[in-house]
Amino acid sequence: MEAARLHEYTEEMDQALQIDDVDEPTVSEPTDVIVEVTGAGWCQTDNHIIEGMWTEYVDQTLPMTLGHENAGIVREVGDLVDTVDVGDPVICHPVQTCGVCRPCRLGEDMYCEHSVFNGLTTDGGFAEYLHTSDRATIPLPAGVDPTEIAPHADAGITAYHAAKKAVAELNPGDTAVVIGIGGLGHIGLQCLQAMSAATIVAVDLKQEALELAADLGADETVDSSDEDVADAIASITDEVGAQQVLDFVGRDETTALAPDITAAGGDHHIIGYGGMITEPAQALVNGEFAFRGTLVGQYTELQELVALVDRGDVTLHTDHYSLDEVNTVAERLEHGEIEGRAVIEP
Numbered sequence: 001m002e003a004a005r006l007h008e009y010t011e012e013m014d015q016a017l018q019i020d021d022v023d024e025p026t027v028s029e030p031t032d033v034i035v036e037v038t039g040a041g042w043c044q045t046d047n048h049i050i051e052g053m054w055t056e057y058v059d060q061t062l063p064m065t066l067g068h069e070n071a072g073i074v075r076e077v078g079d080l081v082d083t084v085d086v087g088d089p090v091i092c093h094p095v096q097t098c099g100v101c102r103p104c105r106l107g108e109d110m111y112c113e114h115s116v117f118n119g120l121t122t123d124g125g126f127a128e129y130l131h132t133s134d135r136a137t138i139p140l141p142a143g144v145d146p147t148e149i150a151p152h153a154d155a156g157i158t159a160y161h162a163a164k165k166a167v168a169e170l171n172p173g174d175t176a177v178v179i180g181i182g183g184l185g186h187i188g189l190q191c192l193q194a195m196s197a198a199t200i201v202a203v204d205l206k207q208e209a210l211e212l213a214a215d216l217g218a219d220e221t222v223d224s225s226d227e228d229v230a231d232a233i234a235s236i237t238d239e240v241g242a243q244q245v246l247d248f249v250g251r252d253e254t255t256a257l258a259p260d261i262t263a264a265g266g267d268h269h270i271i272g273y274g275g276m277i278t279e280p281a282q283a284l285v286n287g288e289f290a291f292r293g294t295l296v297g298q299y300t301e302l303q304e305l306v307a308l309v310d311r312g313d314v315t316l317h318t319d320h321y322s323l324d325e326v327n328t329v330a331e332r333l334e335h336g337e338i339e340g341r342a343v344i345e346p
């Protein structure tokens, strides 16, 4: 089968991945599931992986097929699999967990002590077939197209995970700020809306992204390319600040906003990454705000997100590309030329 693989870390996105002819994955463990990938979202994390940004945090062996936002049709199952059947449309949690370690038993899939992560530590879904497991596959309700829903496997679950933590702290009358209305952010905004009564402010430096945010129902938009974000949030919140900030950018300039835009006792959630957090300790003491990290999300949260999608509360803005266009997508995303999410159809 054809697979888009990373052979060497590089900054050159126009030659990031190579289309190779590789063996199709097969069932080897009784809990294995082989999925024919109909859609695989391209995430900015793919660009980060290509640049070698994850080598400090996980073991990677190249060449590796990228793609961690996968959905499709089950084509083969191991003898012990009874949660999905051949022919079922499914969305795939990117992490295959052991199920028996303490974090797994607590439902903390992302902390599993024996996990493998498609497209990050093992082959992913920019290929015709994906090797995964019964614990990572979620059958889709009738009428939900796996090709359309693929980005929820990572962009969606991550945005949902952060939004759910934020919503637990948001009261009616509070303000939530979403920074970066791209692949993740346009989903995060809708999750906040579906689950809270807060005023939602979208911040981006691209006009198209702000238009998308307004279409999706953001109460206010702030163009950070020509507005002072701190002034704008102060004016929207009567100088109180935002109780919850979802930072889907995570660069120096957005993490630096925290002391100025976060309300006392609030949280600045770090979802996007690449920059640094450099604040005086006293700033956190004075405002008693917190930086909180977010890593993807739990299997059960993906189920919850699928329920929101099924209710029509969360929609995706996507464009579709073929497997041999992966490097075009990588380049376009690098230059901010993708609205919403790009989905590869292998």
Ligand code: NAD
Residues within 6 Å of the ligand: 042, 043, 044, 045, 046, 048, 154, 155, 158, 179, 180, 181, 182, 183, 184, 185, 203, 204, 205, 206, 209, 224, 248, 249, 250, 251, 253, 254, 270, 271, 272, 273, 274, 294, 295, 296, 333, 336, 338, 340
């Ligand atoms: P994306 O490129 O689709 O979206 C980013 C958006 O942020 C774009 O709309 C862009 O215009 C906007 N933006 C960029 N710089 C900005 C700035 N300084 N101020 C305001 N807006 C700005 O990217 P994505 O795929 O949505 O990923 C977003 C981030 O989340 C990336 O860093 C990615 O690696 C990360 N990510 C994290 C996790 C996790 O588990 N924490 C999972 C997936 C992706």
Ligand code: ZN
Residues within 6 Å of the ligand: 097, 098, 099, 100, 101, 102, 103, 104, 111, 112, 113, 114, 115
């Ligand atoms: Zn485990």
